[in-house]
Amino acid sequence: xxxxxxxxxxxxxxxxxxxxxxxxxxxxxxxxxxxxxxxxxxxxxxxxxxxxxxxxxxxxxxxxxxxxxxxxxxxxxxxxxxxxxxxxxxxxxxxxxxxxxxxxxxxxxxxxxxx
Amino acid sequence: xxxxxxxxxxxxxxxxxxxxxxxxxxxxxxxxxxxxxxxxxxxxxxxxxxxxxxxxxxxxxxxxxxxxxxxxxxxxxxxxxxxxxxxxxxxxxxxxxxxxxxxxxxxxxx
Numbered sequence: 564x565x566x567x568x569x570x571x572x573x574x575x576x577x578x579x580x581x582x583x584x585x586x587x588x589x590x591x592x593x594x595x596x597x598x599x600x601x602x603x604x605x606x607x608x609x610x611x612x613x614x615x616x617x618x619x620x621x622x623x624x625x626x627x628x629x630x631x632x633x634x635x636x637x638x639x640x641x642x643x644x645x646x647x648x649x650x651x652x653x654x655x656x657x658x659x660x661x662x663x664x665x666x667x668x669x670x671x672x673x674x675x676x677x678x
Numbered sequence: 679x680x681x682x683x684x685x686x687x688x689x690x691x692x693x694x695x696x697x698x699x700x701x702x703x704x705x706x707x708x709x710x711x712x713x714x715x716x717x718x719x720x721x722x723x724x725x726x727x728x729x730x731x732x733x734x735x736x737x738x739x740x741x742x743x744x745x746x747x748x749x750x751x752x753x754x755x756x757x758x759x760x761x762x763x764x765x766x767x768x769x770x771x772x773x774x775x776x777x778x779x780x781x782x783x784x785x786x787x788x
Binding site: 565598608613619655665667668669670671672 | 720721728769
């Protein structure tokens with residue numbers, strides 16, 4: 564158990580809908596990362612937050628948005644969903660924004676299926 | 679930008695040694711990490727190299743050459759449970775963004 568909690572574990576929805584994925588980082592971790600992993604693909608970096616502030620952005624679609632709240636949990640909002648958005652969405656956390664050890668702790672992921 | 683290249687698949691036999699290479703291009707470099715992911719599971723951290731040289735952790739070792747923008751993960755005494763995907767990842771500018779390679783799928787045969 565990494566200590567990172569993601570909900571929901573599974574989500575099935577229709578095209579055009581909007582969903583929110585939630586992540587609670589490890590206790591004490593200030594940094595939260597979101598990644599998208601499509602079937603048999605690598606981990607695509609979406610966005611990173613550190614202590615409530617956006618720190619780095621990847622190829623995140625405009626239909627997607629995220630935020631980190633004062634209690635450090637984070638939410639990833641996906642709107643106007645398309646079939647291609649079906650993927651496993653991982654949240655990861657680390658101690659600091661630029662943690663020296665490079666270690667990210669991953670949650671078990673939220674599997675989104677868009678029908 | 680940042681990009682990483684690693685082989686898509688490697689097959690080896692139980693008890694053998696396998697090396698998974700990773701070359702990277704990044705603007706700003708803070709370190710190279712390796713992660714393991716079993717099917718349906720979450721990536722788990724294996725090792726991190728910020729400086730040139732070899733880091734050893736049990737059966738796994740990782741090497742980095744910053745001048746060559748190259749690293750590798752060495753797995754010794756392969757076991758069936760090592761069958762998984764292995765990702766190299768680079769921390770880039772400011773040490774904030776961690777970008778992953780496409781992954782190398784390792785098949786360990788009896």
